[in-house]
Amino acid sequence: MSEHAPRSGSARSIDLEALLADALRPIEPPERLSGRLETTMTKLAEAAERELSDWRDELTESELESLRDPRNWVRPVAAAAVGGIAGSALVLFEVRRRRKSEGFAGVADEIRRRIS
Amino acid sequence: MEEQASRPPGAAEKAELDRAFEDLYRAHLRDVYSYSYYRIGNHHDAEDLTEQTFLQAYRHFERARRESDGRPLRPWLIRIAHNLASNYHRDRSRKPTAALDNIEPPVHPHGTERVAEGRERLREVMEGLTHLPEDRREALIMRFALDMSNREIARALGRTDGATKVLIHRSIRQLEEELASKEAGADE
Numbered sequence: 062m063s064e065h066a067p068r069s070g071s072a073r074s075i076d077l078e079a080l081l082a083d084a085l086r087p088i089e090p091p092e093r094l095s096g097r098l099e100t101t102m103t104k105l106a107e108a109a110e111r112e113l114s115d116w117r118d119e120l121t122e123s124e125l126e127s128l129r130d131p132r133n134w135v136r137p138v139a140a141a142a143v144g145g146i147a148g149s150a151l152v153l154f155e156v157r158r159r160r161k162s163e164g165f166a167g168v169a170d171e172i173r174r175r176i177s
Numbered sequence: 178m179e180e181q182a183s184r185p186p187g188a189a190e191k192a193e194l195d196r197a198f199e200d201l202y203r204a205h206l207r208d209v210y211s212y213s214y215y216r217i218g219n220h221h222d223a224e225d226l227t228e229q230t231f232l233q234a235y236r237h238f239e240r241a242r243r244e245s246d247g248r249p250l251r252p253w254l255i256r257i258a259h260n261l262a263s264n265y266h267r268d269r270s271r272k273p274t275a276a277l278d279n280i281e282p283p284v285h286p287h288g289t290e291r292v293a294e295g296r297e298r299l300r301e302v303m304e305g306l307t308h309l310p311e312d313r314r315e316a317l318i319m320r321f322a323l324d325m326s327n328r329e330i331a332r333a334l335g336r337t338d339g340a341t342k343v344l345i346h347r348s349i350r351q352l353e354e355e356l357a358s359k360e361a362g363a364d365e
Contacts, residue, residue: 077302077353078321083295084302085322090210090227091220098202098228 198238202231205251208323209258215318216262226265230258252332255319259333305355313348320345 206227213226234241234254241253306314312334319325319333331341 077349077356080298080302081317081321081349081352084299084306085215085318087207087322087324088211088214088223090206091224094210094224094227095206097224098231101228101232 194239194242197242198235201234201238201250201254205254206231208251209254211322212255212258212318213262215322216258216315217265222265226258226261229261230254233257233261249329251323251325252329255323255325255329255333256335259315301356301359302352305352305359308355309348309351313344313351316341316344317348317352 209230210223210227213230214220214223217223217226234257241250245253306317309317316330316334319330325333327341327345328338330336330345331338334341334344336344
């Protein structure tokens, strides 16, 4: 408690702090929000993977040649990073959706199985 | 050596990172949502803001974790929500002070006359909050809605611990004076 806001000496201020705690109660997020967030992460992951694969298909021979020059590596590295992050999110949330009832230990095991 | 430090995480590290993010998400979804709701003033946009906060957090999670050096990540998460809320108000040219006007005080389970008085008092507190400068109002939201410590609030707002302590103290004092002057006006 010592880390928290200083309590003023007057009873009035103590009342006000109690009132503030009452007025600014934590708000429970609606249940649909979790599902929505998971769906968004999944879509984002799919889009990132698609983008990465389209980009790979579009490369011409000369572009592939120019990629051998380290000065041109920024784009592929950035794309791979996005794909990697998003792909990982996809695994995480797909598995979660399927195994919600098994708790997080089960989800973690499943993730480990899928990526090993 | 340097090459090893900058290489992307392997499969096992990534799985561990995802689990850590999952824990962060589970632990702080309510905090981020509460903060967003009190900043924005409606559930619909608070959901959007919460979603954006976690998407952005996921994008930078690995680095944040590395740089946090084991310290809790809640202030970082709330700072992301804080920046997004500021963008929200700027983009829509809405005054942040309008957000709390729309919020009704929580309903208590017992419907007595005293409770009705209490609700009126809470409404006055909410109204008083709308008259505070943005940083003071935010500090009070973090302190009372999220039960954050001074140190956490300091990190979320990018201030020193001392400055945050003073900020919260002054916020409460200003609100107190605001309510007192309203009360005096009503008595006249």
